[in-house]
Amino acid sequence: xxxxxxxxxxxxxxxxxxxxxAIEDISFTIPxxxxxxxxxxxxxxxxxxxxHLNALLxxxxxSVVIGDRTVKAGRKEKDLxxxxxxxxxxxxxxxxxxxxxxxxxxxxxxxxxxxxSEEEAKKRARYWIxxxxxxxxxxxxxxxxxxxxxMRRVAIAGVLAMEPEVLVLDEPTAGLDPRGRKEIMxxxxxxxxxxxxxxxxxxHSMEDAAEYADQVVVLNKGRxxxxxxPRDLFADAERLAEWGLGVPEVVxxxxxxxxxxxxxxxxxxxxxxxxxxxxxxxSGGPAV
Amino acid sequence: xxxxxxxxxxxxxxxxxxRMDPRAKxxxxxxxxxxxFLADNVWAYALAAIFTLASIWLSGITVRFLISGLKPVMxxxxxxxxxxxxxxxxxxxxxxxxxxxxxxxxxxxALMISTQFLxxxxxxxxxxxxxxxxxITDGLxxxxxxxxxxxxxxxxxxxxMSIALRFIPTLMDETDKxxxxxxxxxxxxxxGPVKDRIKAVVPLMIPLFVNAFKRAEDLATAMEVRGYRxxxxxxxxxxxxxxxxxxxxxxSLVLLAGLLxxxxxxx
Ligand SMILES: Nc1ncnc2c1ncn2[C@@H]1O[C@H](COP(=O)(O)OP(=O)(O)OP(=O)(O)O)[C@@H](O)[C@H]1O
Ligand SMILES: [Mg+2]
Numbered sequence: 001x002x003x004x005x006x007x008x009x010x011x012x013x014x015x016x017x018x019x020x021x022a023i024e025d026i027s028f029t030i031p032x033x034x035x036x037x038x039x040x041x042x043x044x045x046x047x048x049x050x051x052h053l054n055a056l057l058x059x060x061x062x063s064v065v066i067g068d069r070t071v072k073a074g075r076k077e078k079d080l081x082x083x084x085x086x087x088x089x090x091x092x093x094x095x096x097x098x099x100x101x102x103x104x105x106x107x108x109x110x111x112x113x114x115x116x117s118e119e120e121a122k123k124r125a126r127y128w129i130x131x132x133x134x135x136x137x138x139x140x141x142x143x144x145x146x147x148x149x150x151m152r153r154v155a156i157a158g159v160l161a162m163e164p165e166v167l168v169l170d171e172p173t174a175g176l177d178p179r180g181r182k183e184i185m186x187x188x189x190x191x192x193x194x195x196x197x198x199x200x201x202x203x204h205s206m207e208d209a210a211e212y213a214d215q216v217v218v219l220n221k222g223r224x225x226x227x228x229x230p231r232d233l234f235a236d237a238e239r240l241a242e243w244g245l246g247v248p249e250v251v252x253x254x255x256x257x258x259x260x261x262x263x264x265x266x267x268x269x270x271x272x273x274x275x276x277x278x279x280x281x282x283s284g285g286p287a288v
Numbered sequence: 289x290x291x292x293x294x295x296x297x298x299x300x301x302x303x304x305x306x307r308m309d310p311r312a313k314x315x316x317x318x319x320x321x322x323x324x325f326l327a328d329n330v331w332a333y334a335l336a337a338i339f340t341l342a343s344i345w346l347s348g349i350t351v352r353f354l355i356s357g358l359k360p361v362m363x364x365x366x367x368x369x370x371x372x373x374x375x376x377x378x379x380x381x382x383x384x385x386x387x388x389x390x391x392x393x394x395x396x397x398a399l400m401i402s403t404q405f406l407x408x409x410x411x412x413x414x415x416x417x418x419x420x421x422x423x424i425t426d427g428l429x430x431x432x433x434x435x436x437x438x439x440x441x442x443x444x445x446x447x448x449m450s451i452a453l454r455f456i457p458t459l460m461d462e463t464d465k466x467x468x469x470x471x472x473x474x475x476x477x478x479x480g481p482v483k484d485r486i487k488a489v490v491p492l493m494i495p496l497f498v499n500a501f502k503r504a505e506d507l508a509t510a511m512e513v514r515g516y517r518x519x520x521x522x523x524x525x526x527x528x529x530x531x532x533x534x535x536x537x538x539x540s541l542v543l544l545a546g547l548l549x550x551x552x553x554x555x
Contacts, residue, residue: 017299017353056468081474089472096462097469099494109491113474144498158473 001086001165001198003053004029007062009073010048014060022048023222026062030215032165035192035199037209037230040219041244046170046202047092049219053168053200054087055080085114088164092171092202094155098143103129103154106143110162121161128157133183149180156184160191166198167191174204185212210234210248210270218243235268250275297457298420304533305347305418310427312534317415319541324404326548329555333403339544340407347418354410361409365402372398416453422526425450429519430528443519451507459500466495 009024023045030036038046051057052064055071063072066083088110091097100106107128108121116124126136132153138146143154156172169188173181189212192199203209209216210230218226218233220243226233233240234247237255246252251268254275258264265282269275300306305313327333344351355362372394379392416424425446432442467477470491477488 016357018297051468054472056471081476084472084474089469091465091469091472094469096495096499097466097473097491099491099498109475110473113476162473 001067002029002032002065003067003087003166003198003200004065005049005052005062006065008049008052008059008064009061010045010052010057011060012048021222023219026219026224028217028224028227030166030198030200032198033196034214035189035201035212037213037216038200038202038219039204039206039209039216039245042204044219045222046219050089050168050170050200050202053166054089055083056089081114085162086164087166087168088159088162089168090156090159090170090172092174094159094172095148095151097155097158098151101142102140103143103146104139106154107139107158107161110158114162124161124163125157128161129154131160131187132157133187149176152176153184164197166200168200170202171204172201173208188212206234206246206248207250210250218245220244230270231268234270297417299349299417301348301418303346303348303418305343305414307533308418308537309528309530309534310419310423311431311528312530312537313415313419314424314427314431316537316541317411319538319545320411321408323541323545323548324407326545326552327400327404328552331555332548332551333400335547335551336407336544337403339540340410343414344410347414349414349417354413358409358413365405365409368405369398369402372401421450421453424453426524426526426528443522447519455500455503458503459496462499463492463496466492 006027008026010022012018012020012022026049038049040046048057052059052071053066055064055066055069055077058071058077059073061073063070065071067086069083071077071083098106100109104122104125107125108118111121111124112118125139129136129139134150134153134157138150138154143151146154152172152175159167167188172188173184176184185208188199188201191197192212199212201208201212213230216226216228216230216233217224218240225243226239234251237247237251240247248270250270250272253272254265254269257279263282265275265278269278324336327336341351344354373390374388374394376391376394376397377389379394379396381389382392382395383390419427428449429442429446432440432445436442470488471477475488475491477485477492479485
């Protein structure tokens with residue numbers, strides 16, 4: 001299922017003195033099965049943009065095409081549930097959405113809203129709780145007795161159990177420990193690869209964008225300023241700095257290495273292994 | 289949908305009303321509430337309405353904005369209007385609909401009561417729209433200060449009020465956020481049978497309450513670690529200053545009271 005944005009603009013509190021334009025003139029397409037990262041300085045409109053991807057916000061001008069549905073500015077939409085089932089969103093700090101008396105019920109809430117039987121929902125809960133790295137015993141606990149990281153994982157399981165075709169993630173790993181971050185990101189990436197799940201990822205981590213994304217969209221002050229592969233994007237550190245962004249650690253390292261040794265590689269490398277291989281190939285032997 | 293509500297919000301600007309001493313504004317609004325009940329005929333209401341409109345005009349806020357921001361209150365006022373319309377059974381019959389009869393007195397009553405209500409809401413909104421919560425609190429505490437002698441907890445009351453005012457917008461934003469998160473999980477608060485809609489409120493209320501309690505606890509801890517120990521011996525960074533305009537504002541109110549009172553006697 002492709003998602004395509006056409007000249008999307010959104011103003012909060014339109015028509016009041018608090019009116020605030022959060023995004024404007026944003027157009028791009030996310031083809032089915034891709035992993036797209038959306039990056040930008042804080043307040044650049046990333047979260048606002050995400051809310052359009054499953055019609056939680058309607059553009060104040062422009063339109064969003066989600067599969068075979070079009071959400072257009074100024075038109076009343078009915079029955080948005082099918083869209084919400086196909087496009088799952090994991091919000092920034094999703095642990096705030098937990099409410100049931102136990103984890104099992106909370107995970108079942110989404111699927112059962114979309115008409116899945118209780119039996120099937122429970123089966124999914126048992127499956128997904130393990131996928132997010134927790135044990136099935138936790139299903140009986142109250143979600144409010146869990147640690148912050150566990151709550152995050154439960155909330156993620158609650159969205160995954162809806163089995164969406166497109167998964168939208170708003171900084172899913174913010175505030176987690178480094179190992180937890182890697183585990184969760186790897187899990188999402190595996191799902192993306194194995195199930196051909198479309199992944200849309202908002203992140204402040206340039207490393208994640210470099211490692212996982214096929215395409216990167218850069219927002220700056222509510223506008224799209226760049227769209228392309230991570231390799232092209234991270235080759236231009238100066239432009240990134242203009243938008244208040246940096247480059248991945250490995251790219252910084254490569255630049256430093258090139259500066260110190262006076263030799264330069266043909267392009268930027270997005271992982272340390274890639275850098276080592278490129279370096280070896282160019283010099284015909286191990287560098288260090 | 290929550291983002292348009294202006295109840296309890298402050299709009300920064302630099303109007304005459306914004307610059308007034310919060311004590312003057314508080315006394316003004318409370319006195320106005322009392323005075324408006326003096327009005328008992330059309331002329332008195334017209335006068336009070338003009339007075340209110342003038343105050344709004346001086347604050348640089350448009351009436352249209354007030355009305356759109358107070359939509360829920362407007363609905364309530366419209367509701368009381370209709371209720372009043374059918375309630376009173378005196379005077380001439382204006383309209384006979386068979387089942388309902390509308391009397392002249394009913395129309396009069398309905399118009400007056402809803403005008404009264406409307407003016408009250410406008411004036412009180414004007415106070416919160418033009419005064420930061422913190423100045424309202426300062427003003428209130430300063431006004432209640434004499435009562436401390438009889439052990440009235442003026443400082444605590446003012447503090448409680450300022451915290452409540454401060455967190456209204458936060459709670460509204462949070463409601464919006466949690467609502468969106470649950471809608472993304474297929475909750476549907478805007479359609480379907482009433483029973484389902486009521487059920488859909490639970491996933492909203494529980495996280496909201498849990499977060500509110502957690503926030504209250506955090507706030508208490510944060511205040512304690514910074515050495516907060518009540519109002520005793522506490523000095524102030526912001527000092528209140530009474531100007532001529534404040535005296536004039538209160539004087540205009542005395543004038544209004546006098547006029548409304550005389551209209552009441554003469555007409
Ligand atoms: N509910 C709201 N009401 C009014 N303005 C809002 C609201 N939510 C966001 N904004 C404004 O819209 C702009 C974009 O906000 P958004 O949350 O989309 O940024 P972001 O890129 O997700 O930032 P971050 O990286 O900090 O999460 C900001 O200037 C913000 O102040
Ligand atoms: Mg955000």
